[in-house]
Amino acid sequence: MLRYLLARLWQSLVLLLLVSIIGFAVLNLAPGGPLSQYALTPGMTQAELERIAHQMGLDRPLPVQYLDWFWNLLQGDWGRSYRDNRPVLEVIGGHLFATLLLMGSSTALSIAIGTWVGVKGATKRYSMFDYAATVGAMVALSIPTFWFGLVAIYLFSLKLGWLPAGNMYTIGDGSLGDYAIHLIMPTVVLALVNVAVWSRYMRTATLDVINQDFVRTAKAKGLAWRRVLFKHVIRNALLPMITLAGLQIPTILSGALVTETVFTWPGMGRLFLDSLGYNDYPVVMGLLMFSAILVLIGNLLADLLVAVADPRIRLG
């Protein structure tokens, strides 16, 4: 087990190094640059832009810039944002909570509902419920989140006035109830798509298991259906879901760009897009490394969890 972990860790480090080199190159090779947004400012000159670029070290050769960045990273210094001048880790940390809250609640909701819908659809195959769930999932997957979010705002905020039109909390309030009421719409909008995905996977996984011999045997030896379902079917059907959930971890933390935009939610998705828009290299690199690490951790965690849940699997 320990050997396995060490090998995985070593692989991960090599992978991270590659990701950082490729990411850095792609970012810097894209034309434009952090200063192009200032070009149309009244009175701005090429000479002034060049001076500022020099002061920021942007006129150095790319490999030098990369090594400089990497060397600082090794010492725990992720650099400072070009946009607001704060340390990168502080910038990322400042957006983590919002994303965790939204993605956490919506993922929990969609896994719970998705599992239920999937299992029920599989056990009552070709029933009205199954058809409705299938069609519902198709529709939910096809609706653009942006549009669905705006319609929800139009209906529940503008027409009915039940829910706030966005934002994480009322400025100056910020009580638990205030957070909760702001959370409802974005959570549901975001969960809608995920429920659809999740329920389809769960349905397929359950169907795979339900036709296996051991299920028939369990039924034949007279076990109650409920017991067969929970003890044998669902437990086995959840195994591939664990892997899937592990792969979802990075998504949870990298945010939901569209939902965050519609509901003005200050999360990681917005941060990533804004930082890209400003060519804020240090933050984009920070986010890139951050999500690469999460992907690696998520995969490792999923493998470990499957081993724990399924005694037949031995790592090593």
Next chain:
Amino acid sequence: MSKKTVKGGVGPTRRQALTMMGLAGASGLVMPGLLGKGQAFAAPPDKPTGQVIIGFSQEPTVFNPHMPHIEVDEGIHFSVFDPLFAVNPEGKFTPALAAEVPTVANGGISEDGLNWRVKLRDDVTWHDGTPFTAEDVKFTLELLVDPQFRSWRRTGHDLVRDIEVVSPTEITWRMEKPYAPYPSILAATFIVPKHILEPEADRNNAPFNNAPVGTGPFKWVERVAGDHIELAANDDYFGEGPYLERLIYKYIPDLTVLYTQFKTGDIDVIGLQWITPDHYEEAKELPGKAVAVVPSATVESVTFNMERPQFKDLAVRQALYHAIDKETIIDALYYGLPAPTETYMPQQSFYYNPDLPKHDYSIEKANALLDEAGWMPGDDGIREKDGVRLSFSNSTTAGNHIREQVQQFMQQSFKEIGVEMTISNLPPAVMWGEYWMMSQFDSVVVGINFLTGADPDTSDYFRSTSIAAQGGAGQNTWQYANPEVDELLAEGGRLFVPEKRKEVYLKIQEIMRHDLPFLPMFQYATVRGHKEGVEGVTPNVNVRIDSWNVGTWHWA
């Protein structure tokens, strides 16, 4: 300069604001809702009350006013800091930290423009209680040219020499050469505190940059990154106001969402980039909201690279101008909001030339001009002369849908006169990078604010020594070179009396209208709005941001 000093304030007094709104209202421009309903203006409260939330579609992130920043950042700067003197909507300077605006008339500026003497107020304190003195002004002017400091802009400041603090309320300096735009630059130069910034070893990364301390009507409270910035009333403010207890700048990243939150009332004032033109018809009918079309200083033009052989012939540029159906473009594509123009100077400016020849849409005249100049159709119907085909590319920001339609419309029109225009649009970071700055384009559709504040000087754009592609320092991306314009610009830069300067700039506009290095299309107008009951929201064409006078805003 105006002798009429506003009592203790940066912004216009209520009466000035009323007069202005009345005038504009008569021309059907500003706040028809408010005036139409005949609401009386309420007096501001005795002490700061309530809060206003301003929505921006970009996030303010740079709070040190002297570091590279974008427009929305200036909203915070105007709230937290003060300049020596500010510029009001009529383009007049009003004293802020200075006791009076220095002019040639009052001896603040010497006749030759070389020696400056500024008298300062003695009743100003920084938000931390430290008194403001002439030392802070000296520190700010020196910081701007400090080679270690990542200064936003040095133009003008790099001419300042021998700064001397005569007393805590008086400062003098000498200019290396006369530079008439300097008052306008100073009006946009916010004074920063010496006692906080001087001890910092690295001023580029000072804590001050994320928690600014100023002298302005509002004090820094906090920033929730990606969401909003909160400011609180500065009870010790020396000028008029503040009348609001709390001021919030809310970041709403999408224009549709920004407008929706304006409709739902989640924001009180819709700031940059305001209401999109396609929502204007609906917005002006919204109950409880005051919505108005406000001209901005940005002028849209079709810009030529004058070094391209196709554009060297004046007849070609004139013909292309004749072939553009400006009226249809404005009415059909821009919802009739912008005002057509013949010049780069905003029509609100004191220096605007109203007597330029009017644009005349005429395919016949365009064809006649080209025929006369010897540009004859080739086998493919495209005109050519001496081996040069009248074919060129046109570029602008990819994704700007209205402009893309304008391009297609022009493409059709140009075809009618035997001119081929291809469209090649680029993402913003590429478009406005070296492609623009180093004149690598054939032609471009672009909106430019040519002025620094209210000053008419455009040397950075029109002088032959400002061509970056030829090693110059400036943004003369047309590569336009005209000795007469060079001469006039130099003259205008040496004159300090507005009436004398005006003649020079009227002449320059006349020449530009004749030479047509760019085809002036229209002056942009934006659709702005706020809740009825927020008073004091006054447009100012001379600044880049709505909240320039936020200290005087209040609820009715």
